[in-house]
Amino acid sequence: MAKYYITTPIYYVNDVPHIGHAYTTIAADVAARFKRLAGDDVLFLTGTDEHGINIARVAERHGVSPQAWTDRIAAEFQRLWKFLNISNDDFIRTTEGRHQRVAQAVFQRLYEQGDVYLGSYEGWYCPSCESFYPDSELGPGRTCPVHTGRTVEWTAEESYLFRLSKYQRWLLDHIETHPSSVAPEGPRNEVLALVRSGLRDIAVSRTTFSWGVPVPFDRRHVIYVWIDALTNYITAAGYLDDPEKFARYWPADVHLMGKEIVRFHAVIWPAILHAAGIAVPRQTFAHGWLTFGGQRFSKSLGIVIDPAGLSREIAAESGAEVAVAVDALRYFLLREIPFGSDGDFSKPALIQRFNADLANDYGNLLNRSLPLVERHFQGRIPAPGPEEGGDAALRETAASAAEGVAPLIDRLDFRGALEEVWRILNAGNKYFDAEAPWRAAQAGRMDRAGTVLYNTLEAARIATILLSPWLPTATARAWEQLGIAAPLGSQRLADARWGGLAAGTRVRPGRPIFPRIEARRPAAGGAATRTSDAGVSEAGGPGMNQITIDEFKKIDLRVAEVLEAKPVAGADKLLELRVRIGGETRTLVAGIAQQYAPAQLVGRKIIVVANLQPRRVRGVESQGMLLAASHDDRIALLGVDGDVPSGAPVS
């Protein structure tokens, strides 16, 4: 039996999960489910990355211990995965003992063989943050990205370093001789360019914070993210703990992730493994970014989609059960966007797919055929007679499509795989119409009517098996309607072979699985899709300039506290403000420099539009807008009456 080990990244628990995390995890889940369907022995891993100074800080801000904080957020991730029907076999947390032991063992081993050595890490350091920042993150004039205006200092810190440079040659050779080791092409080229440009040794320990795994032989240090986080993949595969398991599952077949972290996985990780004498993963696959109306998702910009809320909205608008709406989201993400490319997410597009693909093509095939079985064959699937008409063509389409799916999944071409399955559904609908079993029944040709119904339902059955990785709930419902005794979960790819449907099966037609979502009004983003771009209201109209309460509610107004203010270079009317909105900090650019001096503003509570589309003004990205009254050329900032914490909503 072939094995298949697939991972998502372990997600950093500095914040609650969002649709970006869900996208990666859903993709991995579909691949894992498909491989199980194909009969492989699958290990599907996800988890959370829980160490580091940022976790310590966010925990402190919330007045809880780091452990309490990570417990809470890790639970949120697990809850979401359950809601999204994710079938992970394991969920690893870097704070678990099993993982700490592996991280320490790898560190120790690399140290003992000289691949990790004591040196120093140098970089731009912000004393307020107690953190180093790369050049690229520094503000203008070498200032801290968190503490605006605070200049960073070039500082050296004692640190253990990993001899990444030593493995440059080997790594380049490895990637070049293993074309699919990094995919798709864009990320692969970037990694190659990076490796060719030369690799420097990297710091793998820190002394500036303690929330981490201690370096076993030097308690002043904790193991930094490279070795701490990446080793989770071998921990969960049983490294050290369960040699038999490790031998079975390692190396990983696919490390799936967003393209922003591919370099760590494709450069540092294989080097560490190779140095430690452990086989390297077969493939690091980077998918693209999700955008909303062309904008990158970003918590700080207020462009956030909560997958659970969205699923509930779809369920409410359609009448489908929530788990089926979850299926629709799973389907949409992998059907609409070619995996590996960036793609745009929008609720109207999701509704479009829901109606056109799931309701019309898939759901309706059952809804038009099962009642005829009920009506003319006492609810029992008739036995097929001799092939005629389009029978053979349908059978062949189903067979070739069923065979075509697996190789596409191997390439993580989910979109192509779904198109294959849709060949069956389209052929089934067309066949049903052409062969018109209701007419045959009317004419008394019951054998023919029965044959057509059998063939149609057989196509539906095969499609249902093939779709089960994407639509675990909906296909289970379809399976129930088909009345097949063996549970869907017991089915294998081999069962998706023509002729597997048993005549005499008692069908159980039910309510439509995917009730169409009728476009009463253009569906604007609801609570789950907080975005600047959701508005679809028509200009004008009978209400003139009136807006509905719902339209008003789209504007996310918040109380914000001004942390810092300074003039924008080259503009005499603009000020750049750093404001705190609840737990986050943002930059705003406001045209109030002629009315307010920077010093007047610091500490004030103002009102801001928190979900406005960000915009660059004079080279500075403004992530919102403050509210002010204006009269002639006087401008007066809006504030709050009394002491209200920043982040409080305004309505």
Added chain:
RNA sequence: GGCGGCGUAGCUCAGUUGGUCAGAGCACGCGGUUCAUACCCGCGGAGUCGGGGGUUCGAAGCCCUCCGCCGCCA
């Protein structure tokens, strides 16, 4: 600035090595049909294949150049 990815019908995208390659689905229009969640089937319009040069008997695909979007690096 260097490197890389992308730019094909209103939308989402296919288009191996240049020769029915100008396509699919959705959306749209027309017609038919009616088993079904007013759905299905058929037909149809539309694109100077980002612009401009070039190579070739022939280019969406190769070369040069320019434009735009994105990413990585500096």
